Amino acid sequence: MRPSAASLLLAPLLLAACVSDSPNVPTPADASGTVDVEILGDGFVRTDGRRIPMDAFILEMRMRMRTMTPEQRDLFLVTVTFAPSLDGAAAESIAHRDRDRLLEQCDIMDVGVVKLL
DSSP, rough: OOOOOHHHHHHHHHHHHHHOOOEEETTTTTOEEEEEEEOOOEEEEEEETTTHHHHHHHHHHHHHHHTTTTTHHHHHEEEEEOOOOOSSSSHHHHHHHHHHHHHHHHHHTOSSSEEEE
């Protein structure tokens, strides 16, 4: 059985109707919680005015995420910026490594949205 010409024309229209202009990304106003973190490029991050090791930050995030419902985690927003405290290729390499690790851990913790600035 061959599809009719009308059904072939209708299929792309139906698919286009499902497409949204913008993803469902929470803004800080409607997020269940937010964390701003700066990756410093030396194995440390800055968050809430504190300079702490990346491992300590990830541990704090895990503890915080465990107290949340799945719906709250879906609306949780982590904003990541780079502010390397050291110059050079080594600092940049460490910053990228830390960024990749942080993204992986956020995925494991089911963080709703991670914004890279």
